[in-house]
Amino acid sequence: MNIIQQVSTTQKVIAFTFDDGPNPVYTPQLLDIFDEVSGHATFFMMGKQIELYPETALDVHVRKHEIGNHTYSHPFMTQISLEESERELLDTDAIITQVTGTKPVVMRPPYLDFNEEVQTITAKMGYPVIGALNGSARDWEMPGVEHILEATREQIGCGSILLFHDGFGDRSQSIEAVRILAKELTADGYRLVTVSELLQMSES
Numbered sequence: 034m035n036i037i038q039q040v041s042t043t044q045k046v047i048a049f050t051f052d053d054g055p056n057p058v059y060t061p062q063l064l065d066i067f068d069e070v071s072g073h074a075t076f077f078m079m080g081k082q083i084e085l086y087p088e089t090a091l092d093v094h095v096r097k098h099e100i101g102n103h104t105y106s107h108p109f110m111t112q113i114s115l116e117e118s119e120r121e122l123l124d125t126d127a128i129i130t131q132v133t134g135t136k137p138v139v140m141r142p143p144y145l146d147f148n149e150e151v152q153t154i155t156a157k158m159g160y161p162v163i164g165a166l167n168g169s170a171r172d173w174e175m176p177g178v179e180h181i182l183e184a185t186r187e188q189i190g191c192g193s194i195l196l197f198h199d200g201f202g203d204r205s206q207s208i209e210a211v212r213i214l215a216k217e218l219t220a221d222g223y224r225l226v227t228v229s230e231l232l233q234m235s236e237s
Contacts, residue, residue, distance in 0.1 A: 035152075035161075035162065036145065036147060036162050036163070036164040037161055037162065037163050037164060037194065037232070038164040038165055038166050038194055039166055039190070039192050039193055039194060040192035040194070040231045040232060040234060040235045041192060041235055041236050041237035042191050042192040042231075042234045042235060042236050043191060043236060044191060044192075044224075044234055045191055045221075045222050045223045045224065046191065046192060046223065046224045046225075046226050046230075046231060046234060047189065047191075047192075047193050047194075047195065047218060047223050047224075047225055047226070047231075048074070048075060048193070048194045048195065048225075048226055048227060048228045048230075048231040049067075049072070049074040049075070049195050049197065049211065049214075049215070049225055050074065050075045050076070050077060050101070050141070050163065050165060050194060050195065050196050050197070050228060051063060051074060051075070051076045051077065051196075051197050051198060051199040051200075052077045052103055052141065052143075052196065052197075052198050052199070052200065053077075053078075053079060053082065053103065053107065053198050053199065053200025053201045054076055054078055054079075054082055054086075054089070054198075054199040054200040055076065055078055055082055055083060055086045055089035055090045055093060055199070055200070056082070056086070056089070056199050056200045056204065057086050057089050058204075059199040059200070059204040059205075059207075059208055060076070060086075060089050060092075060093060060199045061089065061092065062208050063199055063208065063211060064092065064093065064096050064098070066208075066211060066212050066215050067096075067098070067215065067225065068096070069215075069216075070215045070216060070219040070225060071219075072215060072219065072224065072225025072226070073097055073098050073099070073225060073226055073227050073230070074098050074099070074225065074227065075098065075099040075100075075101050075139065075163075075227045075228040075229075076093050076098060076099070076100050076101065076199070077100075077101040077102070077103035077139075077140070077141040077163070078090060078093075078100055078101070078102075078103055078125075078129065079103050079104060079105065079106065079107055079125070079200065080104070080105035080106070080121075080124050080125035080128045080129075081105055081106050081107075082200055083125075083128050083129065083132055084128060087132045090129070090132050090133065091132055091133060094132075094133035094134075094135060098227065099139070099227035099228060099229055099230075100129055100133060100135075100137055101137050101138075101139040101140055101141060101163065101228065102122055102125045102126055102129065102137045102139070102140040102141075102160065103125070103140070103141055103143060104121040104122060104125055104140075104142070104143055105120075105121045105122075105124045105125045105128075106121065107143040108121060108143060109143065109144055109146045110142050110143065110146055110147065110151045111146050111147065111148045111150070111151060112146075115150060115151075115153070115154060118151055118154050119154045119157075119158075122140065122154065122155070122158060122160070123158075125137075126158070137160075138159075138160070138161075138229055139160060139161055139163050139228050139229060139232075140155060140158075140160040140161075140162060140163065141162070141163045141164070142162065145164055145168070147162060161232060163194060163228055164194065164196075165194045165195055165196030166188035166193050166194060166195065167184055167185040167187075167188040167193075167195050167196060168196065169184045169187075170184035170185045170196075170197075170210075171184075172196075172197050172198055172204075172206065172207040172210065173198045173201070173207075175202075175203065175206050176206075177206065178206050178209045178210050178213075181197075181206060181207065181210040182210050182213060182214065185210070185214060186214075189218065189223075192231060192234070192235075194228065194231065195214075197210070197211055
């Protein structure tokens with residue numbers, strides 16, 4: 034089973050990723066942060082949320098960020114049938130394509146809940162499955178900006194994939210942490226790229 038958490042590269046590139054959006058309050062704030070540092074990110078969106086906020090999803094796409102598939106309703110994929118798992122991905126694929134005109138090419142399972150059965154579905158659909166290195170930041174629990182920063186800084190390196198959330202509840206701490214990290218990293222010479230761009234830079 035292959036969940037990609039980092040790409041082997043000598044280039045100073047990092048992929049920021051955001052789960053559970055789009056959200057009309059927090060997603061636009063992130064877009065502005067990335068505009069300021071001339072970076073791009075990947076938003077793993079839920080089909081259900083895109084139906085609620087299609088304009089926000091379209092804005093993410095228009096501003097040249099990547100949208101990945103994060104299922105329709107955020108289930109534990111190992112706890113539903115394979116048919117249901119496939120439906121979750123296919124429905125979201127269709128919604129993303131309908132709203133943006135572009136088919137998603139990467140996915141992240143909700144809760145990073147994944148096994149070999151589910152992999153048969155993602156492989157059939159041609160999706161690389163994307164994880165992240167900084168899970169210990171637990172930004173979804175609102176553990177404080179400092180905790181999110183410290184846990185994430187430990188995982189910074191060439192080709193790192195970082196996980197934050199822009200959906201479900203109050204995400205102000207995540208936004209603040211990302212604002213600080215985006216400035217720090219670009220000042221340090223890192224380019225902030227989409228997951229698909231990062232995958233293309235793999236040197237292994």
